[in-house]
Amino acid sequence: MKGFRNLTGAVVALASVAMPVAAVADGYPDVVRSSIYVPVRDGTKLAVNIYRPARGTTAAQERLPVIFSFTPYRARFRDKANGGGDGKVVELALDDRLAMRSLIRAGYVVATADIRGKGASFGHRRGFQDRTEAYDGYDLVEWLARQPFSTGKVGMIGCSYLGGSTFHTTSTTPPSLKAVFIGASDLDKYAFVRRGGIPAQFNTRPDEPADVDLASVPLDADIDGAMLRAAVAEHAANTPMAPLWYGMPYRDSVSAFTGNQFWNEVGTFNYLDRIRKAGIATYFWSNWQDEPTAQALISAANMPGSKFLAGPGSHCVPPPGFDFTGEVTRYFDLHLKGVAYGMESAPRATYWLEGLDGKGGYVRSNLLPGEGAKPVSWFLGSGRSGTARSANDAVLGKAPAGRGVDRFTVNYDLPDPEYFAFWAQPMDANGLSYTTPALTAPMKLVGFPVARLSVSADKTDANVFVYLDQVDATGKAEVVAFGRLALSHRKEAKAPYDTMGLPWHSGLKADVSPVRPGQVVRVNIDMTPVSRVVPAGARLRLTVAGADPRQRNLKDIRVTPAPIITVHRGGATASRLDLPVNN
CATH class of the missing domain: 2.60.120.260 (Galactose-binding domain-like)
Structure with a gap:
C-alpha cells in the first residue's frame, strides 16, 4: 500500500488520510455559471464569475460556503492562440489544478474575479499586490459573504500571483474570510524579487499587450462587448511591472510610480500580527523545484498552526502521487463546514523527500522541513x-x-x-x-x-x-x-x-x-x-x-x-x- 513516512519512519497508510467517500462523492456533478460587475469601495467595477454547484441546470438551493480566487491572468477567456477562430473558452474555476472543479462538486460555490486593470475588470494597477488590490479582495470577500447563495463563510485559494492576491487579501482580515490556501507566494517581496539585491526572472517579464485582456469573455450583461473594451482601455494606465521592480534597488527606495517605499507596502510580513489575531487558518504550498518555496516555508514558520505542503516538480504543479484535491477539500471542509475528516489531527507538514527508500516519497511531520536539521x-x-x-x-x-x-x-x-x-x-x-x-x-x-x-x-x-x-x-x-x-x-x-x-x-x-x-x-x-x-x-x-x-x-x-x-x-x-x- 502506498503511504507516507512520519518522523519515526513508520508508514502512515494512505487510506488513513484519504478523503471519506461522502466527501468526494459527485453530489453536484454540474455547474451553473453567472457573471457580474461588482463595484468596490472606490467605485471601480471588477469582473466576477460565480459557479454554483448544480444538478442538471438547477443550482443548489441551500446556502453554501464560497471559495474565491483573484487573478491577473483572466478568469474566463478565449484561447485564440490554441483554439483557432474564436478559440476555446478557458475558465479558471473549471480547472482542477487548484481543485476548484472538485470543490464545486463537493458543495462549494466558487467565485473568480479579475483584479483591477486586468482581464475584464475596469480600473488600472497602481502597483502590484498593493494595498488597493488587497482591499479590493476584502470588498469582494465581504460581497460574496452577503449573497443569498452563501453561508457567510469564505475561503480563498491561489498559486503564484493568485497565491499573492490571496495572501494580501488575508492581510486585510475580512471578517468573513475563514481559511486560505496559499501557493508559491512570498512573505517578503524585496527578499524574493530582488533577492540579495539582484533582480532575476520573477516579476520582471514584459507587460502583456491589450489584445490579451481583450480575449476575455464579456460578462453576461455585456452583450456586445462594449464594457469589456471600455475596461481594457483603462488598463493603458497600468504601472509597468518590470520598471517598477527595477526602479527600486533598495528596500527603502521610493518608487517613482507609487510615490512611497513600495517594497514595504507589499511585504506581507508587515501584517502577520493582524492575520494571527484574526484567526484566519493558513495553508502554504509550493514545490521543491520552484524558487518561491523558500518564502512559502518561511511563511509557514511565521504562522503558528499553519499547514505546509511541498511536492516534487515545478511551479504550481499539483504534487504527483498525492491527493491534492482531497487535501484542499478536506482543509476547507474543516474550516468552512466544520467537518474534520481527520484534517484537525493531521501532522503540520507534508513534503516530498527525493530518494526516500531509493526512489522518493512523502513525509508527514509536525516539524517543518529544516526544523531540527x-x-x-x-x-x-x-x-x-x-x-x-x-x-x-x-x-x-x-x-x-x-x-x-x-x-x-x-x-x-x-x-x-x-x-x-x-x-x-x-x-x-x-x-x-x-x-x-x-x-x-x-x-x-x-x-x-x-x-x-x-x-x-x-x-x-x-x-x-x-x-x-x-x-x-x-x-x-x-x-x-x-x-x-x-x-x-x-x-x-x-x-x-x-x-x-x-x-x-x-x-x-x-x-x-x-x-x-x-x-x-x-x-x-x-x-x-x-x-x-x-x-x-x-x-x-x-x-x-x-x-x-x-x-x-x-x-x-x-x-x-x-x-x-x-x-x-x-x-x-x-x-x-x-x-x-x-x-
Whole structure:
C-alpha cells in the first residue's frame, strides 16, 4: 500500500488520510455559471464569475460556503492562440489544478474575479499586490459573504500571483474570510524579487499587450462587448511591472510610480500580527523545484498552526502521487463546514523527500522541513594542483584546507533559457566548482544550505551566484539548490520576522556599500531549500558564478571588462558550504 513516512519512519497508510467517500462523492456533478460587475469601495467595477454547484441546470438551493480566487491572468477567456477562430473558452474555476472543479462538486460555490486593470475588470494597477488590490479582495470577500447563495463563510485559494492576491487579501482580515490556501507566494517581496539585491526572472517579464485582456469573455450583461473594451482601455494606465521592480534597488527606495517605499507596502510580513489575531487558518504550498518555496516555508514558520505542503516538480504543479484535491477539500471542509475528516489531527507538514527508500516519497511531520536539521560544514579546497580550475580538480572537504585563492572571470555570454525557466541549470562551465568525494553512505538533506564565502573582486561590486548540484556516478548533474547576493548587499541585520535561522540582508540604502577592489569580504548566501536523500556513490558540487542566464536584464547590467571574482580558501574565515543534515 502506498503511504507516507512520519518522523519515526513508520508508514502512515494512505487510506488513513484519504478523503471519506461522502466527501468526494459527485453530489453536484454540474455547474451553473453567472457573471457580474461588482463595484468596490472606490467605485471601480471588477469582473466576477460565480459557479454554483448544480444538478442538471438547477443550482443548489441551500446556502453554501464560497471559495474565491483573484487573478491577473483572466478568469474566463478565449484561447485564440490554441483554439483557432474564436478559440476555446478557458475558465479558471473549471480547472482542477487548484481543485476548484472538485470543490464545486463537493458543495462549494466558487467565485473568480479579475483584479483591477486586468482581464475584464475596469480600473488600472497602481502597483502590484498593493494595498488597493488587497482591499479590493476584502470588498469582494465581504460581497460574496452577503449573497443569498452563501453561508457567510469564505475561503480563498491561489498559486503564484493568485497565491499573492490571496495572501494580501488575508492581510486585510475580512471578517468573513475563514481559511486560505496559499501557493508559491512570498512573505517578503524585496527578499524574493530582488533577492540579495539582484533582480532575476520573477516579476520582471514584459507587460502583456491589450489584445490579451481583450480575449476575455464579456460578462453576461455585456452583450456586445462594449464594457469589456471600455475596461481594457483603462488598463493603458497600468504601472509597468518590470520598471517598477527595477526602479527600486533598495528596500527603502521610493518608487517613482507609487510615490512611497513600495517594497514595504507589499511585504506581507508587515501584517502577520493582524492575520494571527484574526484567526484566519493558513495553508502554504509550493514545490521543491520552484524558487518561491523558500518564502512559502518561511511563511509557514511565521504562522503558528499553519499547514505546509511541498511536492516534487515545478511551479504550481499539483504534487504527483498525492491527493491534492482531497487535501484542499478536506482543509476547507474543516474550516468552512466544520467537518474534520481527520484534517484537525493531521501532522503540520507534508513534503516530498527525493530518494526516500531509493526512489522518493512523502513525509508527514509536525516539524517543518529544516526544523531540527544540523548544519554540517564542507570546506572549499584546492584539489591536487593547488589552484582550483575545474570540477575535476577543486574539492569540498570535511576539514579546512590550507590558504589559497581561486579566480574566475564573470561570463555574460550565457545561453538564453526558456521564457520561464523556473529552475536553474548546472553552471559549472561558467565559474568555479568544488566537489565532494563520492559519498560512502546516503546523506539526508532537509532544509536550507548556506554558502559562507570569503571573496573579493577587482570592481567595486559584483554579483555572486551559488549552485548546489547532485552529481551521479556517470557525471550527470542536477541543480538541487541555488542562491545569489551582490557584494554591496552583504550587510546582515535582524529580520522583522522569523527567518528559520537564515542570514537576512537588510537591503537598506544606508547598509548597501561598495567594496574596494581586492577587499576580502565575508558573504553568507542562503540557498533554496532541499529535501532529498543523496545516495551513496553520488557527489555534491558547489559552483560559484557571477551571472545567471535567468537574469532578464543581463545585457543591461553587463560590465566591460567583466569582473574577476576571487574565492579565498583556508584560514580563520575559510570558505565553506553548510548543509542541513538530518538523522
